[in-house]
Amino acid sequence: MSNEHARIIPSTAATAIANPILVEVTRGDMVESRHRAAIAVVDARGSVVHAWGDIDRPVYGRSALKPLQALPLIETGAADRYGLGAAEIALACASHSGEPRHVELVSRWLAHIGSGPNDLECGSHLPFHEPSLEALILSRRKPDARYNNCSGKHTGFLSTALHLGEPTAGYIRHEHPVQQRILGTLEQLTGLTLGGAPRGIDGCGIPVIAIPLGNMAMAMARLADPDPHLPPARAAAAKRILAAMAAEPFLVAGSGRFCTRVMEVVGAKVVLKTGAEGVYAASLPTLGLGVALKVDDGAGRAAEVAMGQVLRHLNLLDADEETALAETFGPPVSNRVGRETGSIRPTGDFSF
Amino acid sequence: MSNEHARIIPSTAATAIANPILVEVTRGDMVESRHRAAIAVVDARGSVVHAWGDIDRPVYGRSALKPLQALPLIETGAADRYGLGAAEIALACASHSGEPRHVELVSRWLAHIGSGPNDLECGSHLPFHEPSLEALILSRRKPDARYNNCSGKHTGFLSTALHLGEPTAGYIRHEHPVQQRILGTLEQLTGLTLGGAPRGIDGCGIPVIAIPLGNMAMAMARLADPDPHLPPARAAAAKRILAAMAAEPFLVAGSGRFCTRVMEVVGAKVVLKTGAEGVYAASLPTLGLGVALKVDDGAGRAAEVAMGQVLRHLNLLDADEETALAETFGPPVSNRVGRETGSIRPTGDFSF
Numbered sequence: 001m002s003n004e005h006a007r008i009i010p011s012t013a014a015t016a017i018a019n020p021i022l023v024e025v026t027r028g029d030m031v032e033s034r035h036r037a038a039i040a041v042v043d044a045r046g047s048v049v050h051a052w053g054d055i056d057r058p059v060y061g062r063s064a065l066k067p068l069q070a071l072p073l074i075e076t077g078a079a080d081r082y083g084l085g086a087a088e089i090a091l092a093c094a095s096h097s098g099e100p101r102h103v104e105l106v107s108r109w110l111a112h113i114g115s116g117p118n119d120l121e122c123g124s125h126l127p128f129h130e131p132s133l134e135a136l137i138l139s140r141r142k143p144d145a146r147y148n149n150c151s152g153k154h155t156g157f158l159s160t161a162l163h164l165g166e167p168t169a170g171y172i173r174h175e176h177p178v179q180q181r182i183l184g185t186l187e188q189l190t191g192l193t194l195g196g197a198p199r200g201i202d203g204c205g206i207p208v209i210a211i212p213l214g215n216m217a218m219a220m221a222r223l224a225d226p227d228p229h230l231p232p233a234r235a236a237a238a239k240r241i242l243a244a245m246a247a248e249p250f251l252v253a254g255s256g257r258f259c260t261r262v263m264e265v266v267g268a269k270v271v272l273k274t275g276a277e278g279v280y281a282a283s284l285p286t287l288g289l290g291v292a293l294k295v296d297d298g299a300g301r302a303a304e305v306a307m308g309q310v311l312r313h314l315n316l317l318d319a320d321e322e323t324a325l326a327e328t329f330g331p332p333v334s335n336r337v338g339r340e341t342g343s344i345r346p347t348g349d350f351s352f
Numbered sequence: 353m354s355n356e357h358a359r360i361i362p363s364t365a366a367t368a369i370a371n372p373i374l375v376e377v378t379r380g381d382m383v384e385s386r387h388r389a390a391i392a393v394v395d396a397r398g399s400v401v402h403a404w405g406d407i408d409r410p411v412y413g414r415s416a417l418k419p420l421q422a423l424p425l426i427e428t429g430a431a432d433r434y435g436l437g438a439a440e441i442a443l444a445c446a447s448h449s450g451e452p453r454h455v456e457l458v459s460r461w462l463a464h465i466g467s468g469p470n471d472l473e474c475g476s477h478l479p480f481h482e483p484s485l486e487a488l489i490l491s492r493r494k495p496d497a498r499y500n501n502c503s504g505k506h507t508g509f510l511s512t513a514l515h516l517g518e519p520t521a522g523y524i525r526h527e528h529p530v531q532q533r534i535l536g537t538l539e540q541l542t543g544l545t546l547g548g549a550p551r552g553i554d555g556c557g558i559p560v561i562a563i564p565l566g567n568m569a570m571a572m573a574r575l576a577d578p579d580p581h582l583p584p585a586r587a588a589a590a591k592r593i594l595a596a597m598a599a600e601p602f603l604v605a606g607s608g609r610f611c612t613r614v615m616e617v618v619g620a621k622v623v624l625k626t627g628a629e630g631v632y633a634a635s636l637p638t639l640g641l642g643v644a645l646k647v648d649d650g651a652g653r654a655a656e657v658a659m660g661q662v663l664r665h666l667n668l669l670d671a672d673e674e675t676a677l678a679e680t681f682g683p684p685v686s687n688r689v690g691r692e693t694g695s696i697r698p699t700g701d702f703s704f
Contacts, residue, residue, distance in 0.1 A: 018370040025629070025650065028552020030562050032412050033629050033650035036388075060384055123688030137489045148688060200380020201693045210382055277377070277385050297649035298377065298385035336475030336500060341553045 019053035022309070022350045023295070023302040025333065027342040034347075035302035037278070039293040039310060042217035044225040046191065049289060050310075051214070052350070058198055058210030059294045064275030065211075066093040066153055067241050067283070068189055068219055072181045073156040074237035078163035082113055089244035090251040091152025095274060097254025098127025098147040105251070106146045109155050113162055120145035121172045122154045122204040129254050150204035152251075157206075172205040179207055186211065188234075189219035203276060213292045216281060220290025224271075224283035242271045242283055258304040258328060262311070265324045269316055272307065274300065280307040287314065301344055305329065309346040371405035374661075374702045375647070375654040377685065379694040386699075387654035389630070391645040391662060394569035396577040398543065401641060402662075403566070404702070410550055410562030411646045416627030418445040418505055419593050419635070420541055420571055424533045425508040426589035430515035434465055441596035442603040443504025447626060449606025450479025450499040457603070458498045461507050465514055472497035473524045474506045474556040481606050502556035504603075509558075524557040531559055538563065540586075541571035555628060565644045568633060572642025576623075576635035594623045594635055610656040610680060614663070617676045621668055624659065626652065632659040639666060653696055657681065661698040 019036040026032060038053030048055070070092040073079050079089065088109050096102040110116050124143045127133045136143060145151055154171075157178045161168045164177070171178045187194050190211050198210040211219075223242055226235035245252050249263035252273070259272045272282035278295030280303045291310055295302040308329030311317060317325065333342040371388040378384060390405030400407070422444040425431050431441065440461050448454040462468050476495045479485045488495060497503055506523075509530045513520045516529070523530045539546050542563050550562040563571075575594055578587035597604050601615035604625070611624045624634035630647030632655045643662055647654040660681030663669060669677065685694040 027412060027560060028550065030410065030412070030550035030552065032552075033648065035649050058382065060379060060382070121689065123690070125688050134489050137486050138492075140490075198380065198382035200382065200384075201687060201691060203687045203693070205687060205689045205691065208379060295649075296385065297387050297647075297651055297654070299649055299651070302649070335553060335555045335557060336477055337473065337557045338475070339553060339557065341555070 017054070019296050020349055021347055022052060023305045023344065024347050025301075025342065025344050027333070032342065035278075035299055035306075036296040037293055037302060037306050038213055038296075039291070039306060040213040040217040041289055041291050041310065041314070042214055042221050043289055044218065044221040044229040046214075046218045048214060055214040055217075056212045058212050059216070059279065059292075060200065060202075060208040060210055060275075060277065061216055061281065061292070062202060062208065062275030062277060062279050063095045063150070064273045064279045064281035064292070065186070065216070066095070066273055067223060067245065067271070067281075068186060069153065069182050070156060070241055071185050071234065071237050072178075073160055074240055075233055076160050076163060076181075078156075078160045079240075081163045082159055084109070084159070086244040086247045087251055088152070088156075089241055090248035092156035093241060093245055093273065094152045094252045095149045096152060096251065097129035097132065097257060098125075098143070098149065099129045099132045099254050102152075102251065102254065103146050106151045106155055109152075110146070110158070113155075113159050115155070115158050115162070115168075117144045117146050119158055119168055120148070120151060120154045121170075122148045122150045124148050129256075148204060154204065174199070174207045183207075183209065186219070189222055190215040191218065213294060216292035217290040220281050220283045220292060221288065222290070224285045224290055225288035242268065242285060245271045245273075258307075261328050262308075262325065265321050266311075266317060270311060274303065276300075278303040280304070282307065282311070284314070284316065287316070289314070301331075305331075305344050305346060306350075309350055313351070369406070371648050372701055373699055374404060375657045375696065376699050377653075377694065377696050379685070384694065387630075387651055387658075388648040389645055389654060389658050390565055390648075391643070391658060392565040392569040393641055393643050393662065393666070394566055394573050395641055396570065396573040396581040398566075398570045400566060407566040407569075407644075408564045410564050411568070411631065411644075412552065412554075412560040412562055412627075412629065413568055413633065413644070414554060414560065414627030414629060414631050415447045415502070416625045416631045416633035416644070417538070417568070418447070418625055419575060419597065419623070419633075420538060421505065421534050422508060422593055423537050423586065423589050424530075425512055426592055427585055428512050428516060428533075430508075430512045431592075433515045434511055436461070436511070438596040438599045439603055440504070440508075441593060442600035444508035445593060445597055445625065446504045446604045447501045448504060448603065449481035449484065449609060450495070450501065451481045451484045451606050454504075454603065454606065455498050458503045458507055461504075462498070462510070465507075465511050467507070467510050467514070467520075469496045469498050471510055471520055472500070472503060472506045473522075474500045474502045476500050481608075500556060506556065526551070526559045535559075535561065538571070541574055542567040543570065565646060568644035569642040572633050572635045572644060573640065574642070576637045576642055577640035594620065594637060597623045597625075610659075613680050614660075614677065617673050618663075618669060622663060626655065628652075630655045632656070634659065634663070636666070636668065639668070641666070653683075657683075657696050657698060658702075661702050665703070
């Protein structure tokens with residue numbers, strides 16, 4: 001894995017070796033579309049247990065990094081200061097669907113820390129959950145920042161800043177202590193110096209920093225297997241984060257969402273988090289492993305199927321769990337008249 | 353190009369040569385996601401003028417084939433029987449956004465042929481156009497089949513069946529004369545025997561037949577340059593179809609849609625049609641060429657940028673048109689707080 005990386009030239013020189021085609025979308029007799037991806041499965045010491053494609057190329061982890069970004073919320077003492085429970089910790093790690101329960105809990109949390117929607121700097125958007133979107137439209141109300149899928153994470157940021165007496169305005173900026181603390185956390189967990197790493201701005205306004213998948217997977221493994229790889233306070237925070245996500249799968253995403261469904265079925269064996277542009281990460285405490293994957297073209301449908309295939313082949317699921325997740329891991333494609341026309345599935349090459 | 357093709361084995365054997373990366377999505381300092389594609393630019397005799405990637409691999413053209421699928425509407429005499437104008441012909445070729453004008457014109461056309469929404473077999477869905485979607489929800493009405501983006505095409509199918517005295521029920525089925533006529537039309541335009549081609553079911557219920565991009569582009573070139581490559585009646589129908597689409601760009605798609613925008617700016621020089629799963633096709637009458645492209649992973653955002661790059665490099669646009677379409681061809685990516693975070697653009701490799 002990379003211990004450092006040069007600044008990336010933002011053009012696409014011909015990539016020497018293409019990432020493998022791991023997910024295909026069928027329609028009738030034929031494969032209609034194909035998705036290439038890279039996947040790293042790594043332990044807490046950094047040993048690569050399985051890899052597909054180029055796991056050294058830097059990747060924006062996007063929301064898949066939220067469990068790591070939530071560590072300061074606990075480590076600074078903010079979570080204890082405000083008496084935050086599993087629900088809030090899970091929301092701090094969430095890309096939620098904007099359903100009533102998500103919005104209500106974020107509202108209460110904001111009020112509890114003496115804050116409000118206007119202090120959130122993530123912007124707003126309509127709920128991902130279609131019935132909640134329709135209900136909001138029917139109510140003739142516009143969504144505010146609480147409906148943003150990242151609003152829990154941002155409420156966590158506010159909580160930390162308020163707890164430490166830092167000014168909250170501009171907390172999304174790279175230079176702000178909230179983001180600098182996260183940068184330091186990511187450096188320690190990934191084993192990288194990230195000051196020179198490729199950077200950008202995320203959908204919710206905070207910085208994105210590019211990290212190779214191998215290092216990202218190691219960071220997730222360190223959450224899964226924290227003793228003795230993390231200092232005691234960080235190890236305790238890691239356990240608290242994974243426990244909260246596993247206890248509140250609905251809050252981490254929402255109705256019908258892939259990661260919610262998986263965690264509802266398999267519980268704390270698999271704690272997983274999706275990221276935009278085809279990223280997925282997971283901490284596997286019973287195996288002491290971390291997973292990080294990126295679909296080259298950014299497709300979420302392929303990232304889900306790829307993650308499902310990794311989990312199946314790591315023998316993490318018992319027979320009942322496999323049955324319960326069969327359609328989640330290999331979803332049918334149906335048309336507008338309700339007829340099944342194909343499926344999204346791992347390719348024959350995607351084996352162990 | 354292929355003149356025949358063996359049945360495709362629906363697994364993904366390692367593809368010998370990967371299609372080139374032609375479109376990239378940037379965020380800050382780095383390329384975040386990449387899209388591979390194949391593109392064919394072909395003349396009416398079948399000579400390949402430009403090609404990227406594998407233009408011999410069969411592809412489901414999806415809605416990009418609608419201009420070809422509309423030929424029987426005219427050739428059978430149905431269009432003249434019912435006095436159909438440019439609006440109806442354009443709707444027959446449309447993947448419309450379900451805006452009020454789309455739905456109203458389809459409604460009138462159905463009534464005119466003595467039919468109604470219940471005779472459409474395409475299924476229904478909410479409008480693609482978000483304000484129209486919100487208005488429909490606020491009205492507390494559910495969308496019926498007229499709102500389906502393919503409803504114009506299907507009304508054309510009904511028109512043809514009624515004109516010829518065929519039973520309309522089951523017109524979406526492969527064995528129905530309406531679909532068999534289309535199959536014959538595609539065979540003649542692509543120069544292929546399609547009886548053994550890979551098949552499936554489209555989103556709207558009609559058959560999809562896999563055709564190599566090279567042959568698809570030749571078919572589009574034959575629409576663009578019909579004399580003497582098509583028999584007189586078919587040549588007249590081809591001209592009528594392209595003229596209708598160019599005259600009614602809004603009806604072919606809708607507000608803010610890529611193909612509508614392009615045709616609004618460049619008029620009849622470029623008649624283009626999008627298809628699901630990253631397909632785009634175009635007829636270029638002033639050059640006598642056809643274009644057909646498929647993004648491997650199915651992404652529409654990449655198909656649009658790829659088509660734009662092909663049009664730019666064929667020197668089809670004057671300076672004013674290029675300026676007017678600059679953002680359409682290289683759209684910025686913005687986040688939830690309205691900040692520009694990156695762009696979707698052709699790669700450095702995507703040159704002539």
